[in-house]
Amino acid sequence: MEGRLRQSTGRYAGKSAAERHAERRERFLEAALDLFGGGPGYRSTTVAALCEAAGLSTRQFYEEFRTLEDVLAALHLYVNDVAEAAVINALARTEHLSFADRYGAVFRAYAASVTTDPRRIRIAFTEIVGVSPRMDEQRLARRAQWVDLLCAEAAAAVVRGEAADRDYRIAAVAFIGSVNGLLHDWAMGWVDASSDEVVEELVRLLLALLRPAC
Template structure:
């Protein structure tokens, strides 16, 4: 398929073409969350199966997307956007709190959003991995956004004297990798702990990252 088919224009059923297109796109993404995030998974899903689950036709699929990879890319961004919105809302509400309390509030908001639906965990930490160079670039770009958010918190805390003044980007990247692994294992039932215990441990690690001084130079 060289490109998407052209969607019809004009009003129909009281809805504009843009409204109908947005609704179709939402239905495809809702169906993808179920099929990619549960069973059979992204790699075993076909365009026909996704269209049937969405209650739409394959022609309508190609009016919105070129490939299933495009759907996975859009869904991955959507799941991350939900989590980021939850984090930014929590951060705004925790303004002025001491670092330890603020970190706990923010990270609980992230963990609660991501783990509230096991399908989101699978999309974020499993299905997106290794699909293509394009999606690897997208996955790493989204990870970089989370690293940027941690570094921004670090700079604010350093101004208040609550964190070490240094570049925490490398440590923050390592922390995000740990978050991804532990939350995936928790959601898969491989961790014998409650979500509160998992979050407490991750907050403890985050505080250690933010408060740790930089490596001492040799000599």
């Protein structure tokens, strides 16, 4: 990560310096997932508390990260990257299904990635909001990637004759905004519905967006 402090080199206990640093980084991220996503939250967590939860020292923290915000940034990207991988995998394995079954399965794969672990949904939709201009920029940039992915899939559906031939960017932005807004409100307890009900409502929105040409 840019700005990381100088790290040690050489082997110790059978592990290279890179392996040791990767292991420590993983421990910090796991501890942060618990504290930011399941505990007091990002704003109420200190470096000392994170180090204690990870079983590591503050010196080791500053070898991997400069600030707690760096940890939050890494977690936010991780949660989104895992969800994107789930979507791409679902697209690949549902090519033989009908239009509605395919895109329903794809969105459910996304939802399973972010909603089955309450810590992930809190990181993706709650803790990241309003932290700093840097985090807002990252959040919007990652949202733009989801919009691009949805537009690319819509274009492919048009080529296959499965969706109407039109510009989908505005609709894609609206859908991604709906996903973020609804999942944020649901995670905050402001929506009286089960996770399945929330997901199925969003599936209906997606199928209406990518409506068949006929």
